[in-house]
Amino acid sequence: MDLVQTFFKWEVLVRTFPMLVQGLGMTIALGFLSILLGLIGGLGLALLRLYGPKPLRFLTIAYIDVFRSLPVLVWLVIVYYALPFVGITLSPFAAACTALTMISSAYAAEIYRAGIEAVPRGQFEAAQSIGLSQYRVMCDVVLPQAIRLIIPPLTSNCINVMKDTALASVVAMPDLLKQATQAQALAANPTPLIGAALLYLVVLLPLVRLVGLLEKRFAQGRA
Amino acid sequence: MIEPTQPVSQAPSAAFDRQAAAARRTLISLKGVNKHYGDFHALKNIDLEVAEGEVVAILGPSGSGKSTLIRCINHLEAYSAGDIYVDGTRVQPGPELIEVRKGVGMVFQSFNLFPNMTVLENVTLGPIRVRGRSPGAAQARAKELLEKVGIAEQMYKYPSALSGGQQQRVGIARALANEPRVLLFDEPTSALDPEMVGEVLDVIKTLAGTGVTMLLVTHEMGFARHVADRVIFMEAGQIVEEGAPEQIFSAPQEDRTRAFFQSVLAH
Numbered sequence: 001m002d003l004v005q006t007f008f009k010w011e012v013l014v015r016t017f018p019m020l021v022q023g024l025g026m027t028i029a030l031g032f033l034s035i036l037l038g039l040i041g042g043l044g045l046a047l048l049r050l051y052g053p054k055p056l057r058f059l060t061i062a063y064i065d066v067f068r069s070l071p072v073l074v075w076l077v078i079v080y081y082a083l084p085f086v087g088i089t090l091s092p093f094a095a096a097c098t099a100l101t102m103i104s105s106a107y108a109a110e111i112y113r114a115g116i117e118a119v120p121r122g123q124f125e126a127a128q129s130i131g132l133s134q135y136r137v138m139c140d141v142v143l144p145q146a147i148r149l150i151i152p153p154l155t156s157n158c159i160n161v162m163k164d165t166a167l168a169s170v171v172a173m174p175d176l177l178k179q180a181t182q183a184q185a186l187a188a189n190p191t192p193l194i195g196a197a198l199l200y201l202v203v204l205l206p207l208v209r210l211v212g213l214l215e216k217r218f219a220q221g222r223a
Numbered sequence: 224m225i226e227p228t229q230p231v232s233q234a235p236s237a238a239f240d241r242q243a244a245a246a247r248r249t250l251i252s253l254k255g256v257n258k259h260y261g262d263f264h265a266l267k268n269i270d271l272e273v274a275e276g277e278v279v280a281i282l283g284p285s286g287s288g289k290s291t292l293i294r295c296i297n298h299l300e301a302y303s304a305g306d307i308y309v310d311g312t313r314v315q316p317g318p319e320l321i322e323v324r325k326g327v328g329m330v331f332q333s334f335n336l337f338p339n340m341t342v343l344e345n346v347t348l349g350p351i352r353v354r355g356r357s358p359g360a361a362q363a364r365a366k367e368l369l370e371k372v373g374i375a376e377q378m379y380k381y382p383s384a385l386s387g388g389q390q391q392r393v394g395i396a397r398a399l400a401n402e403p404r405v406l407l408f409d410e411p412t413s414a415l416d417p418e419m420v421g422e423v424l425d426v427i428k429t430l431a432g433t434g435v436t437m438l439l440v441t442h443e444m445g446f447a448r449h450v451a452d453r454v455i456f457m458e459a460g461q462i463v464e465e466g467a468p469e470q471i472f473s474a475p476q477e478d479r480t481r482a483f484f485q486s487v488l489a490h
């Protein structure tokens with residue numbers, strides 16, 4: 001009972017819930033935008049890496065490797081606290097979104113590349129032989145097949161981005177975690193933190209389950 | 224530009240005048256074509272002219288460059304030296320390549336149907352995207368073609384639901400959908416179970432009588448003999464011998480050709 005009184009005090013939860021929900025809104029907005037931009041950027045990077053002119057290809061490889069090596073938190077802190085020294089000042093939301101997108105697009109690029117490379121050569125050749133342009137070969141034939149293959153890892157990557165949004169609290173963005181720590185300070189009780197954890201689970205657990213289901217379905221082959 | 228023709232909807236094979244075809248103008252021409260894979264010399268100074276409407280069978284041992292030769296014609300492989308022209312257009316990277324490919328259909332050994340599309344979508348993709356047909360017109364035409372290859376009932380299925388023979392007949396319909404003047408076949412029956420070879424060869428044989436120009440790489444000697452106007456024998460990246468089927472099969476001039484037929488017959 002004591003434990004429940006400490007960590008799950010109902011009045012505190014009810015009182016701070018609006019704050020948490022506001023934070024959740026921010027977290028979802030940041031996650032959604034970073035995921036979307038990361039998926040678009042990742043596709044661009046993958047295509048550049050595979051088919052771009054040589055110098056650009058090397059630049060792309062360097063970019064992908066660097067941003068897969070950098071810890072998200074380190075890059076986020078640099079974007080928010082270091083860039084102002086060269087005259088670039090971003091809001092906490094913009095800084096977090098920029099940092100998350102830059103890193104998630106590097107991961108997404110490698111996933112797309114693996115997917116495109118897994119499409120058999122004969123598919124490219126058949127598409128070319130009927131006279132499709134390079135762009136059409138990609139859009140009509142290769143990408144639909146590649147994306148089917150990579151939906152599970154791509155979804156995993158989205159989950160990671162969603163989780164990494166919590167790092168934005170470090171740059172004072174009022175996301176779910178930040179709101180929860182503030183509510184905890186105000187209420188002098190850790191219940192809001194538990195509430196926040198539960199909200200993260202509400203959003204992410206279904207996604208994790210979904211990845212499991214997708215992997216199983218895709219392992220069974222196409223319908 | 225290659226004008227569209229109606230390759231399938233013409234006279235049956237018996238009525239087609241082979242002599243007249245041979246006298247027609249050159250549609251495909253290769254001059255001094257060489258192809259290297261790294262250090263490996265896969266095609267050595269190939270000269271070849273194919274007349275409009277001609278059916279040419281290409282024979283030769285494994286690794287002799289048969290696939291490489293026909294894949295250079297629609298530039299699936301880049302050649303390293305020489306010239307290839309299809310209907311007067313040089314085959315090379317650039318905007319004209321699309322024009323060349325519109326007029327050159329290809330049928331692959333492993334079918335290479337698009338697994339993410341239905342049979343009908345496989346056949347209409349080229350006409351809609353490349354020839355700019357309306358979906359309605361493309362579908363009407365595709366249905367005709369699928370009927371010709373005997374597969375119309377399957378048109379809403381995905382390729383994975385079809386047998387090998389059926390898939391290859393779809394592959395032929397897809398190659399015909401752009402109304403090409405030239406069809407390239409790369410061992411179209413080699414991946415098929417024996418009982419399905421006949422149905423595909425029958426379709427190809429019907430096409431051979433319609434005036435469409437065909438280059439056919441095959442190991443089906445009997446088929447080559449009866450369907451081709453001309454037979455080419457390749458070895459080690461070179462054309463060793465060519466001529467009318469009767470001459471090549473009954474009286475080959477070159478030792479290497481004779482040796483090849485003996486090894487094939489021995490199996």
Ligand SMILES: Nc1ncnc2c1ncn2[C@@H]1O[C@H](COP(=O)(O)OP(=O)(O)OP(=O)(O)O)[C@@H](O)[C@H]1O
Pocket residue numbers: 260263265283284285286287288289290291292
């Ligand atoms: N992408 C490639 N890279 C390197 N060498 C290749 C490549 N493609 C083909 N070759 C080589 O070129 C030669 C000719 O190949 P090709 O596929 O044209 O032969 P083929 O006559 O079609 O043989 P098969 O009857 O086995 O299909 C072979 O020795 C092959 O190993």
Ligand SMILES: [Mg+2]
Pocket residue numbers: 289290291409410
């Ligand atoms: Mg071959």
